[in-house]
Amino acid sequence: MQAVVYLNGERVDYKDAKVSVEDRGFQFGDGLYEVVRVYGGRFFYLDRHLKRLNKGAQEIYLEFDFSLDNLKEICKKAVAEGGFKDASVYIQVTRGAAPRQHHFPEKSSCTWVVIAREVKPHPKDFYENGVKAITVPDERWTRCNIKSVQLIPNCIAKEKAKRAGAYEAIFHRGGIVTEASSSNVFIVKNGKLFTHPANNLILHGITRGVVLEIAGKLGFEVNEEAFSLDKLFDADEVFITGTMTEVMPVVKVDGKIIGDGVPGETTRSIIEEFRKLTLTVDQ
Ligand SMILES: Cc1ncc(COP(=O)(O)O)c(C=O)c1O
Numbered sequence: 509m510q511a512v513v514y515l516n517g518e519r520v521d522y523k524d525a526k527v528s529v530e531d532r533g534f535q536f537g538d539g540l541y542e543v544v545r546v547y548g549g550r551f552f553y554l555d556r557h558l559k560r561l562n563k564g565a566q567e568i569y570l571e572f573d574f575s576l577d578n579l580k581e582i583c584k585k586a587v588a589e590g591g592f593k594d595a596s597v598y599i600q601v602t603r604g605a606a607p608r609q610h611h612f613p614e615k616s617s618c619t620w621v622v623i624a625r626e627v628k629p630h631p632k633d634f635y636e637n638g639v640k641a642i643t644v645p646d647e648r649w650t651r652c653n654i655k656s657v658q659l660i661p662n663c664i665a666k667e668k669a670k671r672a673g674a675y676e677a678i679f680h681r682g683g684i685v686t687e688a689s690s691s692n693v694f695i696v697k698n699g700k701l702f703t704h705p706a707n708n709l710i711l712h713g714i715t716r717g718v719v720l721e722i723a724g725k726l727g728f729e730v731n732e733e734a735f736s737l738d739k740l741f742d743a744d745e746v747f748i749t750g751t752m753t754e755v756m757p758v759v760k761v762d763g764k765i766i767g768d769g770v771p772g773e774t775t776r777s778i779i780e781e782f783r784k785l786t787l788t789v790d791q
Contacts, residue, residue, distance in 0.1 A: 511625035512590040514582045516617075517574060519589070527619050533602030536610070537658035539619075540564045540602075545627070545751050546587050546595040550790035552751075554583060554597075556714045561599065564654045570603055573617050586624035596752065598623040600657060630756075635779060638759030638771045639675035641748070643737060644668055646679035646686050646709075653708050665689040676748055678761065681709065684734050691750035692716040695743035696774045701730045702739070715749040722781040728774065745772030755782045 513525040532538035542557040558576050565572060583597050601620045606613030648661045665677035666689040677689045686704050687693055692713040694703045701723055706712040723730045740746065744767045746758040755778055757771035771779075 509626045511623050512586040514586055514622040516620055528605035530605045531602055531619050535608055538603045539600055539657045540655055541657050542599040543751050544597040547786040549593050552789050553714050555791050567654050582622050586622050590624050592626050594627045595624050596627045634756055638757035640760040641676045641678050641758045642669050642672045642674045643680055643762055644677045646681040651708055652710050653712055662689040680737050683737050685740050686710050688748050691748040691753045694747050696745035697743055701728050702733055702735050704734050705732045713749055715751055719749050722778050745775045747775045755779045
């Protein structure tokens with residue numbers, strides 16, 4: 509099925525969807541993005557993604573020249589027009605095109621794109637038996653809470669994981685685990701959950717937030733507390749969370765077996781609750 513593309517509010521053919529060579533997103537990475545998941549035609553917390561996008565825009569002084577309501581409507585239209593049931597919706601907003609200079613242009617209009625496409629879910633095996641991860645130094649800037657399109661360190665990290673036959677690369681800053689290249693990281697130790705606090709060093713993942721809610725509902729103690737690589741290797745369970753990753757058990761890190769080497773009970777119960785939400789949430 510062909511992706512459905514909206515560029516600056518207008519439906520365009522995939523092959524005709526083009527932006528300027530002087531777009532600041534292209535030249536400076538001066539833009540933001542979101543990836544939203546659709547299950548059975550229902551949007552999974554679209555409102556939370558749009559809220560984060562709006563917050564990111566304030567952080568980088570990017571003024572939208574369209575309304576979030578309009579953007580939301582277009583996301584829904586794109587999925588409906590594509591006839592997609594399980595889909596991803598990619599949203600990107602940049603400061604637009606202007607002759608190249610670092611400071612912001614006096615006049616420019618945002619470039620904003622919505623791309624909806626069908627999603628093939630990850631193999632069931634990933635969730636049932638867990639995946640492998642590697643660790644890499646976190647070489648990103650210190651404003652990782654902004655979902656900027658500047659993703660080179662993340663791409664390099666993911667490529668390293670791929671070359672090592674792993675699914676994900678877990679970042680650490682001086683031995684402290686922050687998050688992963690496109691997901692947040694949780695560990696479970698003695699029935700308690702730990703994940704890095706939502707500060708400037710990580711993206712405040714929507715899925716991370718959903719998991720915190722699930723953990724609370726299930727009565728697990730959650731500590732939003734930084735933990736070391738040693739704690740990661742010594743954990744009973746490790747899992748990662750993300751819009752496309754969902755809640756995925758990690759059973760091996762840097763070749764070392766985590767816990768019993770199989771997805772643990774806590775992770776499995778969170779996955780079960782998460783699955784239930786994907787069958788009902790539509791907001
Ligand atoms: C660096 C990073 N951390 C965490 C996440 C997970 O965020 P979310 O659950 O909002 O998809 C992502 C998703 O792209 C990410 O790129």
